[in-house]
Amino acid sequence: MGGTAIARVEVYGYELTYVGEEYVMSGGRSIASLQSTVVRVVTEDGVEGYGETCPLGSTYLAAHAEGARAALRELAPAVVGADPAELLVLHDRMDAALTGHAYAKSAIDVACWDAAARAQGVSVTTLLGGRRNESFPLYVAIPLGEPAAMADHVAALSADGMTRFQLKVGDSPRVDAERVRAVLARCGPDDVVVADANGRYTTQEAVAAVGLLAGLDRVYVEQPCPTLEACRYVRERSALPFVLDECISDVPSLMRAHDAGAMEAFNLKISKVGGLTKARQMRDLAEALGLSVTIEDTWGGDLVTAAVSHLAAGTGARTLFTVSFMNDWTQEHVAGYEPRSSGGRGSAPTGPGLGVEVDLGRLGAPLWSTAE
Numbered sequence: 001m002g003g004t005a006i007a008r009v010e011v012y013g014y015e016l017t018y019v020g021e022e023y024v025m026s027g028g029r030s031i032a033s034l035q036s037t038v039v040r041v042v043t044e045d046g047v048e049g050y051g052e053t054c055p056l057g058s059t060y061l062a063a064h065a066e067g068a069r070a071a072l073r074e075l076a077p078a079v080v081g082a083d084p085a086e087l088l089v090l091h092d093r094m095d096a097a098l099t100g101h102a103y104a105k106s107a108i109d110v111a112c113w114d115a116a117a118r119a120q121g122v123s124v125t126t127l128l129g130g131r132r133n134e135s136f137p138l139y140v141a142i143p144l145g146e147p148a149a150m151a152d153h154v155a156a157l158s159a160d161g162m163t164r165f166q167l168k169v170g171d172s173p174r175v176d177a178e179r180v181r182a183v184l185a186r187c188g189p190d191d192v193v194v195a196d197a198n199g200r201y202t203t204q205e206a207v208a209a210v211g212l213l214a215g216l217d218r219v220y221v222e223q224p225c226p227t228l229e230a231c232r233y234v235r236e237r238s239a240l241p242f243v244l245d246e247c248i249s250d251v252p253s254l255m256r257a258h259d260a261g262a263m264e265a266f267n268l269k270i271s272k273v274g275g276l277t278k279a280r281q282m283r284d285l286a287e288a289l290g291l292s293v294t295i296e297d298t299w300g301g302d303l304v305t306a307a308v309s310h311l312a313a314g315t316g317a318r319t320l321f322t323v324s325f326m327n328d329w330t331q332e333h334v335a336g337y338e339p340r341s342s343g344g345r346g347s348a349p350t351g352p353g354l355g356v357e358v359d360l361g362r363l364g365a366p367l368w369s370t371a372e
Contacts, residue, residue, distance in 0.1 A: 004044070006084055018033065018329060053304075063103045084112035124354055132316055136313070143168055147175070165192070193219050195219060197221075254282055295315060335356035
């Protein structure tokens with residue numbers, strides 16, 4: 001492999017704080033700040049690549065910040081000596097070193113996409129198949145709160161050009177219906193509202209909730225219950241379009257949901273599925289199946305946003321439902337607050353690799369390195 005092989009892997013950590021007071025979800029879950037983990041791979045000829053993983057706390061998915069860092073201690077030595085362009089070989093090495101922990105593997109995977117693209121002098125979008133969208137619509141998540149406050153939040157974002165809103169719901173079907181109706185009253189005629197319970201409803205509550213939302217235009221229901229089976233049961237009792245999220249984690253779970261007729265769209269979180277390599281498979285499968293997809297991640301800053309932007313730029317416009325730029329939701333920026341949204345839309349950088357330049361001074365000293 002010569003100079004193309006990975007010579008060392010460095011792991012960094014930094015804190016990301018939410019731009020609002022608190023990011024509140026159903027079930028009493030809320031965050032004000034999170035620990036994010038950055039991986040830097042450096043090849044023998046000096047090419048570098050970056051990836052980032054940031055779980056949304058420890059009660060959202062089976063993932064947490066310290067878990068990512070512990071897993072990376074097992075994974076990083078296994079990829080030293082690998083060619084970052086040989087992504088399937090890279091995943092073979094990681095899987096041989098550690099079962100599961102896709103969210104930790106994602107940071108290495110994305111760093112290798114970055115390094116491989118930089119070595120070739122092209123963007124990650126090019127390696128993913130090419131730029132099919134110069135820009136794409138973004139969504140913003142609206143924390144759970146009083147209906148009037150959520151509506152005011154949406155109105156303020158609408159004034160800046162945002163047209164897609166994910167409303168956090170899930171504590172009371174009746175109040176949730178009030179939240180959705182209050183927001184719709186402040187939205188434009190082409191805006192889209194997604195009522196996201198984050199899997200918190202019981203089946204009984206979810207059936208009541210979709211009944212109260214019946215007939216509303218431009219409203220989607222997202223992951224009302226924790227399991228695919230419960231979501232399908234509710235879907236069969238509603239004419240509203242459904243989006244699944246937490247129960248979609250890989251190709252088999254995507255196929256089960258599709259075969260069950262449980263959704264029209266799903267959220268594709270890059271770190272949850274193990275990185276861009278697996279996310280591209282699922283994105284392409286969605287297009288072949290006629291499903292819509294939201295490209296996003298659990299949380300993160302500039303590096304997560306860059307990875308999201310490249311996958312979104314290569315997704316067919318009819319397949320792409322919406323996208324999240326997580327660095328709009330956080331205050332810290334390690335790569336110059338790029339890529340940056342504008343008027344409710346985003347685009348992917350055109351430079352080599354992820355197209356963003358990391359300021360190592362903002363990350364500080366690495367937590368550890370395989371060179372130690």
